[in-house]
Amino acid sequence: MQVLITGGAGFLGTRLAKALLARGTLTGPDGGQQPISRLTLLDVATPAAIDDPRVRVVTGDISDAAVIADALTPGTTSVFHLAAVVSGQAEADFELGMRINFDATRLILDRARTLGSRPRVVFTSSVAVFGGPLPAQVTDGTVATPQSSYGAQKLMGEILVTDYSRKGYIDGRTLRMPTICVRPGVPNKAASSFASGIIREPLNDQPAVCPVAPETPMWVMSPRKAIEGLIHGHEIDGAALGATRTLNMPGLATSVRDMVGALETVAGASVAARIRWEPDPAVIRIVNSWPGSFDAVRATALGFAADPDFESIVRAHIQDEQKR
Ligand SMILES: NC(=O)c1ccc[n+]([C@@H]2O[C@H](COP(=O)([O-])OP(=O)(O)OC[C@H]3O[C@@H](n4cnc5c(N)ncnc54)[C@H](O)[C@@H]3O)[C@@H](O)[C@H]2O)c1
Numbered sequence: 001m002q003v004l005i006t007g008g009a010g011f012l013g014t015r016l017a018k019a020l021l022a023r024g025t026l027t028g029p030d031g032g033q034q035p036i037s038r039l040t041l042l043d044v045a046t047p048a049a050i051d052d053p054r055v056r057v058v059t060g061d062i063s064d065a066a067v068i069a070d071a072l073t074p075g076t077t078s079v080f081h082l083a084a085v086v087s088g089q090a091e092a093d094f095e096l097g098m099r100i101n102f103d104a105t106r107l108i109l110d111r112a113r114t115l116g117s118r119p120r121v122v123f124t125s126s127v128a129v130f131g132g133p134l135p136a137q138v139t140d141g142t143v144a145t146p147q148s149s150y151g152a153q154k155l156m157g158e159i160l161v162t163d164y165s166r167k168g169y170i171d172g173r174t175l176r177m178p179t180i181c182v183r184p185g186v187p188n189k190a191a192s193s194f195a196s197g198i199i200r201e202p203l204n205d206q207p208a209v210c211p212v213a214p215e216t217p218m219w220v221m222s223p224r225k226a227i228e229g230l231i232h233g234h235e236i237d238g239a240a241l242g243a244t245r246t247l248n249m250p251g252l253a254t255s256v257r258d259m260v261g262a263l264e265t266v267a268g269a270s271v272a273a274r275i276r277w278e279p280d281p282a283v284i285r286i287v288n289s290w291p292g293s294f295d296a297v298r299a300t301a302l303g304f305a306a307d308p309d310f311e312s313i314v315r316a317h318i319q320d321e322q323k324r
Contacts, residue, residue, distance in 0.1 A: 003036055006079070009048070109170060174245055174246040
């Protein structure tokens with residue numbers, strides 16, 4: 001079977017590609033496990049080289065119909081649509097966010113529709129679809145009222161995935177991902193970038209700046225659990241989802257204070273002391289509009305799982321980065 005990952009050069013896209021190649025199979029249109037014969041990585045950036053004959057790289061912009069036609073071939077049975085402009089960038093550049101996060105999502109779904117092969121589509125949404133006055137714990141029934149352009153664009157993508165599924169054009173599933181940390185590498189333009197930076201930089205002997213208050217609630221997930229969740233999200237039977245195609249992923253409810261406490265437990269007080277606390281009103285406004293806790297009953301019943309605690313997330317990051 002042929003699989004497409006948009007955003008295949010990104011943080012999650014790269015890890016998902018490796019996990020899929022190692023796994024070797026996915027559920028195909030007949031409901032049985034089928035070997036992955038081709039894995040197309042589509043991105044504007046060049047993905048890290050993967051030496052595997054099944055990998056095909058398409059470099060281009062997902063808002064370009066010709067690029068989508070090239071990448072989403074008639075034989076494609078599964079699409080992981082991960083490419084996006086992150087939250088801080090979508091807020092700063094409205095036109096870019098709308099074009100990549102919304103217009104291009106519609107372009108991809110419409111390409112799938114016209115092919116007529118009803119591929120499984122896994123779309124990554126975000127807790128940023130929620131905002132404004134919220135209950136202490138967001139439930140599966142809480143109405144999404146985004147307070148950022150990124151959140152609005154993700155919510156519109158969710159609605160498209162649901163309607164294209166209802167019409168039978170795709171077999172879609174949307175996963176609302178918690179903030180994924182610890183993200184390796186360098187800071188990005190996501191408002192949540194600090195959540196990884198305050199762990200990653202101190203562990204690398206670097207200073208880090210925390211732009212939000214210690215009591216800020218956070219809903220987080222490790223990269224390992226995120227990749228497991230994306231693959232599980234593909235594998236679940238569309239019939240189990242019925243008309244409701246969007247799932248709040250289970251995450252870990254924590255706070256910035258507890259995250260720093262876990263860093264201190266794992267790596268020592270001198271490492272945690274490398275964090276400087278410098279409030280940034282723009283980041284605070286966006287991050288404080290996101291909920292800090294969900295009950296995620298439906299996704300948990302469907303077999304998705306959360307990390308047990310933040311210490312295990314820090315330890316997994318150290319292990320994974322040492323391997324790299
Ligand atoms: N990482 C998180 O904490 C988190 C949380 C919630 C949701 N998500 C969602 O998960 C998905 C993957 O996130 P990530 O952390 O891997 O992000 P990322 O920024 O590392 O990867 C996104 C990729 O999309 C590519 N891209 C951007 N614009 C493009 C365009 N016009 N054409 C082609 N490619 C383009 C980028 O080059 C990048 O490689 C995104 O949709 C994101 O919104 C992530």
